[in-house]
Amino acid sequence: MTDVLIGLGSNVGDRLLNLRTAVAGLRVVLRKVEVSYVYETTPLGVLDQPPFLNAAVRGVSRVGPQRLFFWAKSLESGAGRRPGARLGPRQLDLDIIAFGDLVAETPRVRIPHVAFAERGFVLAPLADLAPDLTLPGASAPIRVLAARVGRSGVERANPPSSLLASR
Secondary structure: OEEEEEEEEEOOOOHHHHHHHHHHHHOOOEEEEEEOOEEEEOOOOOOOOOOEEEEEEEEEEOOOHHHHHHHHHHHHHHOOOOOOOOOOOOOOEEEEEEEOOOOEEOOOOEEOOOOHHHOHHHHHHHHHHOOOOOOOOOOOOHHHHHHHHOOOOEEEEEOHHHHOOOO
16 A cells, blocks of 8 residues: 555536545545645636636555556546646546655656646645655655745635535
């Protein structure tokens, strides 16, 4: 069993419900699930789209990284996500930020996630769950990276309990 961190995002439809559904779905493959605060964030890249809700999940994986990746993609698809513009609007986006100490790169996934250390909307929720954790290849613990990047465009919106409410 491996400790994992997963980033969640949604900016289409009922954003909070999309994140709740993702957390419920992740409980199938994760144990000891913890959730961060929910943050409302400004879009990155494609700016002409609604704001996102972002959060993070920490848990212990019951499956390997490939199965976790495909499970996450099935949850995205189940929420209505279809192929579209990179960084464009989406019902649900799940990214494996870290899978224990694993460092891996395939055509479909890179672990740790390639840009986590540069994105406030990823670091703020991660800092809620694992502030002192230094991920493989990172220059500092998550809390230090989060302080460097700052919280411009990242505002707390809901407590962790909002992701645990029944659907």
